[in-house]
Structures are given as C-alpha cells and as structure tokens.
Amino acid sequence: MYSKELLRNMFISMTRIRYFEETIEKHFLAGEIPGFTHLYIGEEAVATGVCQNLANNDFIESTHRGHGHCIAKGAELHRMMAEIFGKVTGYCKGKGGSMHIADFSVGMLGANGVVGGGYTLATGAALAAKLTESDQVAAVFFGDGASNRGTFHEAANMAGAWKLPVIFVCENNEWASTTPTATTTAVTDIAKRAAGYAMPGVTVDGNDVFAVYDAAKKMVTDARAGKGPALLECKTYRIKGHFVGDPEKYRTKEEVQKRFAASDPLKNFETRVTNEKWMTKAELEAIRANSAKEVEEALDFAKKSASPDPSELYTDLYS
Amino acid sequence: MAVNVLMPKLGLTMETGVIAHWKFKHGDAVKAGDILYQVETDKLTNDITAEIDGVLHIKFPEGSVVPVAQVVGAIAAPGEAVSFDGAPAGEKTPPAAPVAANQPAGRGAGGAGKVRATPKAKKLAAERGIDLSGLTGTGPDGMIAVKDLDKAPRIKTTPLAAKVADGLGVDLASVSKDGRIFKADVLAAHESAQVPALHGPAEVQAKVRRMPMSAMRQAIARNMSASWAVSPMVHYDLRADVTALGELKKNLCLGGKKISYTDILIKAVSHALKEHPLVNAGIDGNEIVLHDYVNMGVAVALPAGLIVPVIKGVEGKGIGEVSDELRELAEKALQGKLVTEEFSGGTFTISNLGMFGIESFTPIINQPESAILGVNAIVKTAVEAEGQIVMRPLMNLSLTADHRLVDGAEGARFMARLREIIENPWYMLM
C-alpha cells in the first residue's frame, strides 16, 4: 500500500519531468537554447521510483540525460531552466548548462558529461557516509551503454569490497547513443553483472514506477543498514533521440510510437491508480495542470533572466 | 657577393682614420670608381672609391674613428643581405673596439647591418643612445651584452631629443649633461653653438660648447705638445731690408711667372742652412743627424688645421721650380690630397704669417727638426741710410731653434747670414 502523499509526489515528479523536457525540446528546436541537450521522456518512472526512497541529504550522481534525476531529487525547476538557457540565475550561473546541473543543497552531486563518470564519485560519497557513520546512501544513475565503462567495474568492486551504501541504478533504455545495446554488451540483463561484485542485482520494469520504487526501497533500506551496495536494472525505452535534433536513422518512428504507446510510464501510473481507485482523475488533472504551470513559470523566469557578465569568466575556478 | 669597403692604411704610421664624410647614404646605388667616403687622418684627407657597382651598406657613420683594415661598409648586390658581425678578415680584432664618436643618438641597435645583441643590451643602448653597430660582442655566442656597452660613450637621450639633434646637426656628445638629454638640452646646445665659447660665470658657462677633436687636431695637439716638451727653444728676431728682394721678385715676375717672397725665401734660407748645418739637423737618441740636403717644409693653413708639405732637395732647384712645386703642394694640401711622401722627410720649416700683418711670433719647431723660421709682414720703416732718414721695406724674421743643437751664437750667426743673403740676393748665385 502506498500513501496518498507518496502517490501524489510520484505523479508530481513524473509530470514535472515530462513537461519540463517537452518544453526544453520545443525551445531548443526554436533555437533559444545553446549547446546540446538530452531528454529523459519515457524514463520518468526510474528517477522518480528511486528518488522517492531518498532523503534530502542522500546523494545522487546523474548523467548527461540528467534533467529527470535532478527534478526527482527535488531541484528547483526555474533554476534548472535558467541554467539550461545559460543564464546567470541558473544553478551553475550559466557555467554548466544542460549536462552539468547540480544542486548540492538536495544531495544532487551533479550531472556528468562523461558517460560512466558518476560511479566512482557516488562510491566516494558512500565512503564518506561510511567513514562518518551517517546513514546516508548514494544512488548513481547510468545507462546500459555506460555499464560497459571500466569505471563501473572499479566502482562496483570497491563498493562491494567495502560494503558501501551505493545503489547502482541502470536505466536500460536499449540504446547506447545510436547503437543498440544488444550489439555491444555481453549480457542481456545488466543486473547479472552485480554477481561479480557480491551485490544483489535485480531487473524490474523501468516503466512501472511502483516496480522501481519497491525494488529501490529494499536496496536503500539494506544499504542504510550497512548491507552494502546493490544493482537495480530498470528496463525502459528512450522515446526521444539521443539528443534533441537526432535524425534517428537507426530506428523508425513507428517503432518508437508503438513502444511509447505500450510503455508510457505516466499512462501506466494513471491506469494503475485509477484502477486501484487510489487517486481520482480530477486529482491527477490538478497535478498535471500544476506541473505544467510550474514549468511555464520556470521558462518565463529563465527567459527573463540575465546572461552572465563576461567578467564572471574567471570566478569560481579556485576557492 | 658583397665586397667589403675598408679603412685603408694610408701610411706607415696610420693606425686609425676618421670617416669624414660619406658621399652616399646607406642603401644608395654606387658605381665602380665613385668616391664612397673621405677618410681623414692626422695628416691628410683621402677619397676612397668603390671597387664594384652595387648597393652601399654603411657600417660606421660619419665621424667614426675606425682602425685601419676594419670593414667600414660593403657594396652588395641589390637585395643581398649584408652582415657586419664577423671580425675583419686577415686582421686581428683590435683590443679597443671602434667607437662611434659622432653618431646621432637614438637610432637604436639597427645601424647599418643587423646587430646581434641581448634584449637587455638593446634596451639599455636605446636608453643611452649607444649605436650597437660599432660594438664588438663578447656575450653569449658573440652577442653584444650589457658588459660590452661600457665600451661605448654613454649618452642618454629621449627619442625626441635624438631626432631634434639629428635635424639640427647637434652632436649629442657635445651636449654636456649628467642625466638624460631632453629636447630642451639639445636646443640649448644648438643655441650656444651659435656664439663663441666663453669661460666665465655660470650663465656664460651654460653657453660653452664642447666638441670632439678631429684626427688632425689631435695630431697637431700631440705634436706641438711633444715639441714644446722636448725642445729647449731659443727665439731670435732680426729685421732685414727686403728692397733688393722686392726688386728680384719684381724682375722674376716679368717672365710671366708669379713668384712670391716665400719662394725666394725658401731658396735664401736653404743657402744659409748649407752654411749652418746644425740648423738643418735633427737629433736621434744621442746622435746628431746632419743633412747634406735641404728639404724645406712650408706650413699651409687649412680650414680646420694645418699641414706642412715638403719641397725636397731645394738646394738643387731653381726658384721657378720651387715656386711651381710649392703651389702644387699647397693646392693638394687644401684639397686633402697630399700623399705621405709629400708631407714627410723635412729638415727645416718656414711658416709665413706675413699676409696677416704679423710682425713677430714664436713658431714651434716641427720635430724632429732643429729650427723653424717665422716669416712676418713687410713693413715700410724709417731707417738711417748714409746720414739720411729714408723709408725702407723691412721684414722681421723670427727663428725658433732647439738649444740642444743650436747654441745662441750659432743661431745668431745663421740669422745674420740669412739677412745678408736677403739683402744681397746675388749671394744665392754663388
């Protein structure tokens, strides 16, 4: 049984992510956003299901596809949006951008532009928790492609050897950039790799926020209890291209539409909660409307914010 | 292939020469045979000509004192690069590097050729107004380093001052100042150069101008001081009646030839010298050098000094011959074209200041000779002749003799005999 508050929070998180990413896509394509950006649409249940188990002072390490993790961990939409627009009011004063958002006040230790760059950092944060005897845990999100980085294996081994409170969360969306994961990965289920590092490995439906939540809940609880790390593989699907503007020559639109229709995590959630009569359609609509409004306000804030002064170039390098 | 232009050795004793004047500018095209520059030594001025056609590259500017056989420039093909880095071929680099004595400052290290100097040396040279092209590098890899700058005169100028000095022709070396020379200092120096140098109170001292001695001036100063120091000089004055000499001169000129008193006096003096060999002698160590001939030096005033061309073997030459030779030598002297043989080897010297109205002076012996005769103006004077007061043309003769060789009586006898010959010129025929 899930509390009403939890259910509401899950849907708030997922709708915020969905609308945020849709807005980013629209304004990126309109040429208003510099650089390049990667969207989390279709994978909202993973970040949400994991982060609903985390306290404010727990840590997460994120990826280049990190907006969803950030929102799920409780970062502020308007400061995220401003950062993505390169504005001085952004989380990183415009120095980071889409791939480098962090909010240390909510334990979000940063998105990482290097695929597989987060494992060791999360492991270090977990080591700090162990050394200071706090009950903090660290979750590191990564893709199926990133699971082939050596950093995964070094970090998983270290965490396994020292029983560090790290949850390795694999978002298996079937695509390593433009390459099907199956063609480059020795195992079908990434979770099987946990065996090599003496940690539990569980594969769940990553489009079902409840499945993710339930699995993560046990892993986080065990980690807090000093039982060490775990690997949670969430099978999902990347609805959008690798980046906004990706011509996606490696797959068909029909295939994507078909998969999305069958697996949209927001629809899955709505079906479940209305079927179970945990929430009403009106409640869901109200949350949708509020999230949409929050994203609109964030966009307005970002657009109205100033760009950083060139003199900011040399600040924040050393403390 | 560039051909070097050298400082020639124009006589046995020549060690350095002054580049008096470049007839062309750096980068000018020159033809074989063109006069490139005039070299001035203590004794002469000579023209140096181009050996080949080409573009002139100047290493040392006008006023530079350059050791003989040093490269002063080069003639190169158009576009050919010329470097003056190396030491002159076949000649050991002299211990004291040539210095630019007269170089307008502020032109930096560029100069004629490319100068290799350390950055610090270049900076200091620019500040001090030192022309690096005249320096020999002893720094790393032969570069001119700071230590080499001490060999050059230190003249600090502002770039503007250097430019103004260049424009007005003010020699920065003549601008006396301890600190840096500013434009105002140059202007003041230029102004003071327009009035005669004076000594006196501060306001007058401020208008004192200093300039370097020319090579000739230095030579005169050196020779005269040496003569003054070495010879105990005795001076003799004697007046001669030149009525007969005047008659002789007049008659000689009737032949269409312009014969001067000096021409005749040269001959007259040589007669007297033959009879008084100690007055036509010299000292070499502890020996007296006596001459069976008379090589008569005649002082010739030049715009910036004097030179003494020598008529050789006067005893065997007629007055006309002497006259022709003297005229020719004087002209060459004025043009700076005398060759060494023409101004060396004298046994006695005559210096005539009569044309200026001078009635008596004490000439200084032209070493290593033993005496010199000063010739003065002819003045009509009232004299007693056969109980009558008559006006006669008298010329005062001023002899300076070296007492080491010529005792007072001998000097007096020589002078008395000379007067006798002058007043009775037919003695010259004997």
Added chain:
Amino acid sequence: MKNITFSQATLEAMQEEMQRDPKVFVMGEDIARQGGIFGQFKDLGSLVGAERVIDTPISETAIVGAAVGAALAGMRPVADMHFADFFGVCMDEVFNQMAKIRYMFGGQTKVPVVVRAPDGMGKGAAAQHSQSVEAWFVHIPGIQVVVPSNAADAKGLLKSAIRSDNPVVYFENKTLFPIKGDVPEGEHLTPIGKACITREGKDVTLISYSAMLLKCLTAAETLAKEGISAEVLDLRTLSPLDTEAILASVRKTSRVVIAHEAVKQGGVGAEVAAIIAEEALDALDAPIARVASPFTPVPFSPTLEEAYRVRPEHIVAAAKKLF
C-alpha cells in the same frame, strides 16, 4: 628545528592534519599494511586510526573518483597514486571530474582533494615507473600543483595542500624520500603559490623545483668556484606559478637557466621561459636556457639511463654559455 627525512616530514604532515581534522583520510594502494612503498605512510594508521588509512583495490580510477565523491560529501581525502605514472589510468577523474566540478557547477561546492604522486627517476625503474608528468597538470585549470624539494617544504606544502579547498596534486620525487633536512618544530605551513630563493646570487638565476633543485644547488657551488654567482629559485608550486618571484630574480640577474627532470618539450620550463619572454625580455642579457630530460621515455639499461639523466654539470655548462 629537527633534522628528519623528506619521508618522515610527509608522515608528520599527514599525522598532524588527520589529528587536527577528522574529515581527513587517506587511501591508496599498499599504504596501510605496507606503510607505502617508500615508507611514507609507515604506522600512520596506528597514529590516527586504522579506519582512516585505507588500502584500496588496484583501481586508480576508483581511488581518485571516490576521493572526489567523498570530498563532495564533505570529506577532505588524500589519495595516493603509488607512482605518478599511473595518473594515465585515471585522468578522467583528475581532469574532467576533480578539476572541473567547482567551476562547471558555478562554485556551488569545493573539491578539497590531495592526490599524492611519487614521481621521477629512481634506478632502473624504466619507462612506466620513472616519469615526471607535472606539466600535464599545470595545463589544467582548476588544479593546484606543488613540488617540494626538501623536508621542510614536504611537510609545509602537504599540510597546506590538505587545508586547501582546491584539488592539489602533490608531486614527491622518489629520490627525495630518504634525504634529511631541517624542519621547524610545531605548526609549519608552506604557502601554495609562493616560490622561494634557496640561494642568493647576482649573475644568473637557476630556476627549478623538486629533486632537480638539489642539482641546481650543486651547480651553483661549482659556478661560484668559477666566479659566477648563481641565484637558485625553488618554484615549490607550479600552478599557480609565482610569476612575481620569477621575474624579480630574472630582472636582478639578467640570465636564467630553467632545469627540470621532465622532458624539455612542452615542459614547465617552456611555460616559465614564455613568461619571462613576455614580461621581462628586456631584462635578459642572454638567451633563456633550459636543461631537461631528453624527449624519450626513461630507458632501463644503466648506460642508457645515465645518458638520459640530467646532472649538475649540464646545468653548469648551460649557465656558463650565458656569459
């Protein structure tokens, strides 16, 4: 003052800082039980608590990455590289993570990590255990690089590095560990970013750091006998460079030799030379000279190794060429 080895000086620094601040811990290969392969961590665990001196897997990537992550979580880790050569294994963690995090996240956090890296040639250590790679790190904004040459600075710079809120790479030349030097009693901090004149002179400045500094001091002695007064400047920190100290000494002597054990091409000497050329060219009365290792990997055979090794005579010869 007490006369202790470079190695003991680093150990004192670790002990003092770990006792002062419970957030400081150290991890690396072979440091707890072995005490470090050069003895530089000997018995540290028993002095400050075994749980804070951690033997790691042979995973340089995880070592540096975890150090960075722990720093983000509030700790002040010291990571040991075993050999500086192994930086190659974990450069992403060094330059994409450790160096970038503060700037790219807009100054939200600090990254107080020290990475200790024994570097330089020993005897017969060959190509992958002998390198001096400090120049790589000087090229990375966001990192500080320190290079002590003596026991006092070994202690003072390590303590300052641990207290720095910035990532610091601490290069300790293997050959220095057994060398004794006077170290002040009690609290002793060497400021990061400050060079020091080890020997005063007036004719030429020998600029160096780490073990090569000792060779410069030897060279200065030889030069003195030949009438050349050499000033020896110990950079101590390579990033940020003490530009003022460099320029002041060069302006004083007008001549400079830069010496280091790393290969000459793209070395720190090139940076120092460029700074001098940019800022003080007209102070130079001779070309800038560099003395550094040949542009090859460090060879193994003793004859090759000796041909490779920079000796004081090389520095003396380079200096004399400037006169």
